[in-house]
Amino acid sequence: MKNLKMCFFALLVVSFFSCSKEDEKPNGKVDSEMVGVNMTADFTSELDFNTGIDAASNNSSYSNKTANEAPTTPACATVTVNNTTPGVFPKIFTIDFGTGCTQNGITRSGILTITLSGYVMNNGSTMTIERNNYYVNLRKIEGTVVYTNQTTNASIPQWTRTVTNGKITLLNGAVFTHYGTRTVKQTAGVGTITLGDNIYEVISGTHTINRPNGSTLTSTVLQPLIKKYACNYISQGQLNLQGTVLDGILDYGNNECDNLATYFHNPNGQTYNVNL
Incomplete structure (x- = not known):
């Protein structure tokens, strides 16, 4: 859920003990790329979800009960909607980042198509995110993400996030596929008219990454991941990482708004700092 400054990709490699794709768990090494x-x-x-929330907020599609602040979608992006009539759905937003649009250190290009079946905050509504020649800091991001509102208590909105046909292409040409489902709930800011005080928690679910050579990684929520709308980073929570090489815990810290996390590798008992 990070509105990250994507420089962490470069820092990540040096933050871990170096390894190769052929490393195995008994060697106690870490696959930083995975x-x-x-x-x-x-x-x-989560970056694209925030974009959808912003678009909905600016087009009377966030909630039928409260007004919301102006969106934070970059001014360099062009946003169009198939219809502007309040309460009429589906609404299809086309967000065009052109050949390069930068905000908060994140450069995006290409197009997001975001379809809302109803108000974002209403039970049963869906937000479907599709990518067309879409890049985030020069990494090609593909696949479809669907957020389904499953709220049963209006004071604690909740969504299921499902990723299908996910694909990430790195700058070195390496291609990874991924898929998974996670549950996200909003724990603060529900009753206010702004988005800035919203806090979200990823409370459960798994996500699987597949590497071209056949190695895999599955991350499972161990402790809820806390993401403040006003912070660029996940500030707290843990993931259990299990895969061909990785076996350990990724810990996001003690709710500080910083770019630091720690990976604990079980096979060798080592701790590795990660700069996001």
């Missing part, structure tokens, strides 16, 4: 791709999958899904 961790980076896993984090990219989460980050881009």
